[in-house]
Amino acid sequence: MEKEGQVNNPLHGVRLIDILEYLLATYGWKELGNKIPIRCFTNDPSVKSSLTFLRKTPWARTKVEELYLRSKKKANP
Numbered sequence: 001m002e003k004e005g006q007v008n009n010p011l012h013g014v015r016l017i018d019i020l021e022y023l024l025a026t027y028g029w030k031e032l033g034n035k036i037p038i039r040c041f042t043n044d045p046s047v048k049s050s051l052t053f054l055r056k057t058p059w060a061r062t063k064v065e066e067l068y069l070r071s072k073k074k075a076n077p
Helices: 002-006 016-035 047-056 058-075
Strands: none
Touching: 016 047, 016 058, 047 058
């Protein structure tokens, strides 16, 4: 029954670290910081600090998730 609420959620089962690692492999820190200008991507970035920030900051996490979905859609039309 749990899955019914997730049928149309393309992020269901995708971990934040997997999203971040995909975006890093696709864009790198510099381009990621250009696309989403937040300090955790532009000033001394690290996966750990970015995950901490994104978990505490819903608006930033939403931007990262949206970029991930656009990037995946572009890669797999």
